[in-house]
Amino acid sequence: MKVLVCISKTADTTAKISFTADQKSFNESGVQFIINPYDEWYALVRAVELKEQYPDTELHLISVGGPDVEPILRKALAIGGDMAFRVDLQPISIEPVAISIAEHVRQQGYDLIFTGKETIDYNGSGVGGYLAGLLDWPFISLATSFTWDGQIATVEREIDGGREIAEAMLPLVVSCQKGIAEQRIPNMRGIMAARTKPLQVIAAPEKAKENFVSIDHFALPQKKSGVHLIEPGNEEELVRLLHEEARVI
Amino acid sequence: MAIVVFADHHQGEIKKAALEAIFYASEWATTQQQEVIAVVIGEVPHPSSLENLGQYGAHRVYYVNSSWLNDFDARLYSLVFREILEQLQAQICVLPHDFNGRALAPYLAAQWQAGLLTGVCSLPESDGSFQKQVFSGKALAWMHVHTARKVITLLPNTFSVKQQDRKATVENWQPSQVKADQRKIRVKELRTTQGRVPLSEASIIVSGGRGLKGPENWGMIEELAKVLGAATACSRPVADAGWRPHHEHVGQTGLTVRPNLYIAIGISGAIQHLAGVNGSKYIVVINKDPEAPFFQAADYGIVGDAFEVVPRLIEAVKKFKGLS
Numbered sequence: 343m344k345v346l347v348c349i350s351k352t353a354d355t356t357a358k359i360s361f362t363a364d365q366k367s368f369n370e371s372g373v374q375f376i377i378n379p380y381d382e383w384y385a386l387v388r389a390v391e392l393k394e395q396y397p398d399t400e401l402h403l404i405s406v407g408g409p410d411v412e413p414i415l416r417k418a419l420a421i422g423g424d425m426a427f428r429v430d431l432q433p434i435s436i437e438p439v440a441i442s443i444a445e446h447v448r449q450q451g452y453d454l455i456f457t458g459k460e461t462i463d464y465n466g467s468g469v470g471g472y473l474a475g476l477l478d479w480p481f482i483s484l485a486t487s488f489t490w491d492g493q494i495a496t497v498e499r500e501i502d503g504g505r506e507i508a509e510a511m512l513p514l515v516v517s518c519q520k521g522i523a524e525q526r527i528p529n530m531r532g533i534m535a536a537r538t539k540p541l542q543v544i545a546a547p548e549k550a551k552e553n554f555v556s557i558d559h560f561a562l563p564q565k566k567s568g569v570h571l572i573e574p575g576n577e578e579e580l581v582r583l584l585h586e587e588a589r590v591i
Numbered sequence: 592m593a594i595v596v597f598a599d600h601h602q603g604e605i606k607k608a609a610l611e612a613i614f615y616a617s618e619w620a621t622t623q624q625q626e627v628i629a630v631v632i633g634e635v636p637h638p639s640s641l642e643n644l645g646q647y648g649a650h651r652v653y654y655v656n657s658s659w660l661n662d663f664d665a666r667l668y669s670l671v672f673r674e675i676l677e678q679l680q681a682q683i684c685v686l687p688h689d690f691n692g693r694a695l696a697p698y699l700a701a702q703w704q705a706g707l708l709t710g711v712c713s714l715p716e717s718d719g720s721f722q723k724q725v726f727s728g729k730a731l732a733w734m735h736v737h738t739a740r741k742v743i744t745l746l747p748n749t750f751s752v753k754q755q756d757r758k759a760t761v762e763n764w765q766p767s768q769v770k771a772d773q774r775k776i777r778v779k780e781l782r783t784t785q786g787r788v789p790l791s792e793a794s795i796i797v798s799g800g801r802g803l804k805g806p807e808n809w810g811m812i813e814e815l816a817k818v819l820g821a822a823t824a825c826s827r828p829v830a831d832a833g834w835r836p837h838h839e840h841v842g843q844t845g846l847t848v849r850p851n852l853y854i855a856i857g858i859s860g861a862i863q864h865l866a867g868v869n870g871s872k873y874i875v876v877i878n879k880d881p882e883a884p885f886f887q888a889a890d891y892g893i894v895g896d897a898f899e900v901v902p903r904l905i906e907a908v909k910k911f912k913g914l915s
């Protein structure tokens with residue numbers, strides 16, 4: 343089986359979010375970048391587990407971005423994977439990322455593709471579905487469990503107020519979230535091995551350079567005016583405020 | 592021209608987020624003189640009741656009543672939508688940004704060769720840009736979709752629907768390009784938690800954190816949620832410790848919620864948790880530590896021991912609702 347995991351670079355979850363003076367771009371100074379948690383903890387780790395279960399699995403990683411995503415890909419390779427690809431394109435929106443990866447998939451041929459459920463910066467949650475749509479492969483989103491018996495994949499996914507268990511044949515695209523795997527810390531052996539694993543840079547297809555969606559400007563949300571504290575013992579006053587002032591109950 | 596909306600349903604009951612999407616499309620349509628068409632896929636018990644979608648702004652309902660489409664499948668639903676959109680020569684498709692909508696929207700955008708913008712929280716502004724939360728709610732962005740065809744998903748709980756006295760025309764619609772044998776995913780089992788308010792649709796959420804000390808103390812959280820008609824949630828450490836199921840985890844790496852009221856009990860308010868809840872209209876924080884960062888993001892707060900405050904709050908709500 344040949345598996346591809348899509349990796350994205352994002353600002354750390356604790357990063358202070360600020361923008362350039364013109365509000366047009368994200369201010370990257372002093373920001374730590376990490377592997378998007380959904381890609382790392384869930385998509386990548388589950389794929390590594392599958393390779394442990396089926397050692398003849400070929401596991402590739404891919405990211406779309408400039409040279410600055412290479413350290414992120416190396417970190418991912420330290421957790422697992424045989425080799426990585428970087429599509430040399432500054433990703434602006436979902437479509438160019440999916441188009442770039444789809445082109446690579448058509449050339450390489452894969453059986454299974456994992457993505458995280460969304461990136462924690464632009465929260466698009468679109469690459470997996472868009473990619474599957476381009477390839478005309480079945481797509482299962484928000485998976486909390488994935489097993490493969492050599493023929494059939496069984497995937498549990500979250501739905502409004504419940505769970506759905508589905509069976510599918512490969513090829514298949516799955517977007518992964520919490521529950522599908524447990525976070526792994528790369529060990530020294532993995533970190534050393536990652537240094538020499540192949541990381542290939544590939545050109546983006548022309549179609550991926552079109553402008554689909556762009557960001558005009560950013561803003562920080564308005565700050566709250568300050569908390570209205572209510573004395574313990576006076577819970578009835580809180581209920582009154584929620585009813586009369588906030589009008590939410 | 593028409594704006595086409597995915598009216599997702601569970602056994603005939605149209606989801607709240609889908610009703611919001613219909614209303615959103617109708618607000619958009621008034622500025623564009625467009626017709627709103629709600630698409631209902633899979634059998635529903637009482638098809639005639641679909642005319643009530645007119646109350647939310649749908650002019651017509653396309654009812655695709657094929658039993659083989661009862662189970663959601665992003666690929667098959669996308670093929671159905673593409674056929675409808677092409678037949679109508681529509682340019683805009685609106686979906687709720689919930690579990691199924693988030694899977695269908697990107698698939699459809701790819702197949703229909705459209706630009707995709709997910710999780711918007713505004714109608715297009717005068718320059719055509721849409722507002723969207725980014726960095727898991729820590730910031731907002733205004734975005735342009737440059738393609739003629741647009742697939743938009745609407746963040747739930749963003750628009751309060753206003754109902755009107757109107758009925759939609761319900762039309763049966765059958766796809767001609769999609770067949771049952773194209774199904775590649777078989778749904779084996781569907782488990783829904785009966786009688787509970789799904790977190791994504793809840794207008795009130797009661798959430799507990801580590802301050803509650805253990806899973807055995809969740810009884811009062813559930814009771815408060817019950818008297819308020821609320822859903823229950825929790826912080827990440829609580830889900831990681833196995834005190835509560837993972838699907839209740841709200842925060843940057845869990846679920847992002849936007850209820851009208853979020854009541855945080857025994858949660859300190861780490862930045863990752865705040866990211867998942869700061870779209871809430873009102874936040875109440877109950878914590879015994881006056882220095883808890885959550886108070887800075889709160890509208891109302893009580894500095895006190897949750898084990899004393901919450902039971903009194905339950906009584907106060909019961910009294911207010913005339914339950915005791």
